[in-house]
Amino acid sequence: MTRDRIEALLRKMATAKIVVLGDAMLDVYLLGDVDRVSPEAPVPVVKVRTRRHALGGAANVAANVAAIGADCRLVAVIGDDPRGDAVRAELLGRFSDHYLVVANARPTTSKTRVVARGQQMLRIDEEIDEPITARTMELVATALERAMRDADALLIEDYNKGALIPQVIERGLTLAKKRGVPVIVDPKFKNFFNYRGATVFKPNRRELEQAMGAALDLAHPDALPAAAEKLGVHNLLLTLGAEGMILVTKDGEVTRLAAMAREVFDVSGAGDTVTAWVGTALAAGATVREAAHVANYAAGVEVGKAGVATVSPAEVLAMHELYYDQLGKLRREGLL
Numbered sequence: 001m002t003r004d005r006i007e008a009l010l011r012k013m014a015t016a017k018i019v020v021l022g023d024a025m026l027d028v029y030l031l032g033d034v035d036r037v038s039p040e041a042p043v044p045v046v047k048v049r050t051r052r053h054a055l056g057g058a059a060n061v062a063a064n065v066a067a068i069g070a071d072c073r074l075v076a077v078i079g080d081d082p083r084g085d086a087v088r089a090e091l092l093g094r095f096s097d098h099y100l101v102v103a104n105a106r107p108t109t110s111k112t113r114v115v116a117r118g119q120q121m122l123r124i125d126e127e128i129d130e131p132i133t134a135r136t137m138e139l140v141a142t143a144l145e146r147a148m149r150d151a152d153a154l155l156i157e158d159y160n161k162g163a164l165i166p167q168v169i170e171r172g173l174t175l176a177k178k179r180g181v182p183v184i185v186d187p188k189f190k191n192f193f194n195y196r197g198a199t200v201f202k203p204n205r206r207e208l209e210q211a212m213g214a215a216l217d218l219a220h221p222d223a224l225p226a227a228a229e230k231l232g233v234h235n236l237l238l239t240l241g242a243e244g245m246i247l248v249t250k251d252g253e254v255t256r257l258a259a260m261a262r263e264v265f266d267v268s269g270a271g272d273t274v275t276a277w278v279g280t281a282l283a284a285g286a287t288v289r290e291a292a293h294v295a296n297y298a299a300g301v302e303v304g305k306a307g308v309a310t311v312s313p314a315e316v317l318a319m320h321e322l323y324y325d326q327l328g329k330l331r332r333e334g335l336l
Contacts, residue, residue, distance in 0.1 A: 001293055006320055009294065010313045012284035014069030019147045020276075021172050022058030022157030022164060022186075024076035024100075026083045026090075028112040029054065034121070046116045055090045056111060057272070058157035060310075061186075064276030064298075065155070066094045067310035070283070073147035075099045075140060077132055077163045083108035099143040103136045109161050131165045141171050148175040153182050153283035155275055156195070160188040169194050184279040185233075186271060196232030200278055200288065204239045204271065224248040235288050237278065239271060245299075247292045257292060260300025260319055273302040273311055297323070 032048040055063045062074040072095040078084035080102050087108060088100070109127040113120055132140065140163065148154065154176040158164045169191060176183045182199035192211040195201060208227060209216055216223050228236040228248050236248040244259040277298040281291035297319040298311045 001290060001320070003317065003320060005290070006294060006317060009281055009284050009286050009290065010068075010316070013280045014313075016070040016152045016280055016283040017073070017150055018065045018070050018153050018155060018280055018283060019073045019075060019144070019151045020058050020062040020065060020155045020157060021075045021144060021168070022061070022155075023109060023159035023161035024059040024074065024078060024087060024163075025056035025159070025161070026087050026108055026110040027054040027056035027060075028052075028110055030112065030114045032114075032116050034116040044116070044121060046114050046121060048114075053086050053090055054309075055087065057109065057159050057161070058163075059087060059090070060272040061155055061157045061276045063090075063094060064273050064310045065280055067312055068276070068280050069313065070280050071095070073099050073151070075101075075144045075147050077101045077103050077106065077136060077140065079106050079108040080104045081108055083110045083126075099147045101136060101139045101143055103132065106132070106136070106162075109159075127161055129161045131162050132168075137165060137167055140168055144168070144172060145175065148172075148179060151176075151179060151181055153184065153279045155279040156183065156185045156198075157272065157275060158186060158188045158191055160190045164191055166191065166194055173197055182279065182282040184275055184282065186275045193231065198233045199282065200235045200237050200291075201228070201231055201233035202237040202239065202271070202275060202278070204241070208238060218246065221254070224254060225252045237274075237292055239274060245274070245292065245296060247289065249288055255289060255292070257296045260297055260323060270299050270303050274299050277311070277316075 029052045030048045031050040032046045034044045034046055036045050038045050058076050062072045065072040078087050078100055106128055112124040114122040154172055156172060184200045185195045185198045186202050189210055212227060224236060225248055234250040238246045242259055245257045247255040274295045277295035278291045281294050297316045300319050301311045301315045302309055
């Protein structure tokens with residue numbers, strides 16, 4: 001892709017209307033130092049210096065969409081609790097919280113990470129992953145219908161925390177089909193086969209192998225196209241961490257995308273970043289291959305940051321320029 005093409009896409013992406021549906025979370029970071037072992041048990045004592053909050057799960061996808069400049073509507077469930085208030089506080093100034101559904105008897109999902117000297121020591125998850133009630137489902141469906149009225153894409157972020165029950169998934173797919181807009185899915189195991197008709201289905205290798213019940217031979221030319229056909233999705237985007245991504249399009253063509261990161265600091269949230277950028281690029285008229293390439297640049301930026309983070313259009317352009325500078329150097333040296 002040329003820089004001009006990416007810049008043109010970025011301008012259109014900033015005008016897109018994107019709906020993010022899924023499991024919203026609050027990420028809590030406790031940052032401190034360790035200088036002794038507890039006398040109570042053989043564990044380090046972390047003296048907390050800083051506490052900060054960030055949006056996680058579907059809320060992080062939405063934050064990445066907002067960082068692109070697009071109009072983002074987050075349809076998700078939070079609890080009537082301090083963590084839910086913290087989610088709302090993080091949303092302020094970035095995008096509307098008008099599509100959030102408050103479930104009084106359900107706590108807001110949170111992940112608390114204890115970090116000392118740049119090293120994660122412990123993660124504490126507070127959640128209920130039981131399916132949402134029928135009443136909450138009705139409220140989610142109503143919010144989703146309002147959000148989708150003039151949407152350009154639907155991004156579904158499934159963390160198996162209970163918000164995405166089959167009825168909600170089906171409603172989202174139906175609304176997107178009615179509007180003729182792309183659907184991008186980041187799945188988890190419970191609902192893996194409920195996304196037939198999705199435009200882009202984006203599991204990681206472990207998730208896909210778990211769902212298929214066997215290891216995948218990625219070198220075999222028919223392995224991934226066969227998986228996409230079994231899932232009933234148009235395009236399969238398989239994320240491979242440090243090995244990059246593999247895109248399988250509906251015509252069966254397989255494209256490998258090498259990881260862009262110069263240095264990996266923290267992989268937290270990289271998948272959310274890819275979902276956001278693929279979906280918003282497709283909404284702006286990108287081809288699936290173009291959307292995958294742009295998202296790959298964004299992921300390369302995100303993993304170089306500490307914790308869950310967003311990526312700006314300027315950072316994606318800088319990563320693109322760096323990639324082509326390195327490519328040119330290799331060619332001049334006769335290595336390509």
